[in-house]
Amino acid sequence: MGGCPKDVPAHRVVGAGGKLSVPEFRDRLEKENIGIQDNGRIKDFKTLFWDPLNEL
Numbered sequence: 001m002g003g004c005p006k007d008v009p010a011h012r013v014v015g016a017g018g019k020l021s022v023p024e025f026r027d028r029l030e031k032e033n034i035g036i037q038d039n040g041r042i043k044d045f046k047t048l049f050w051d052p053l054n055e056l
Contacts, residue, residue: 018045 013022013029020026020040030036035043042048 014042014045014049018042018049 013020013025015021018041020036020042023040026036034048037043
């Protein structure tokens with residue numbers, strides 16, 4: 001997925017555990033004020049991302 005198009009949604013580059021799957025998207029997410037730790041994990045992942053089990 002590292003060579004994926006620029007319009008791929010973020011939910012395709014962040015794993016269910018909150019870790020960035022495609023490092024090339026780090027800058028893009030940070031521009032959207034998404035904090036990313038040095039180890040590639042999204043800061044405050046549980047509060048930032050939609051959990052369908054809680055919404056449905």
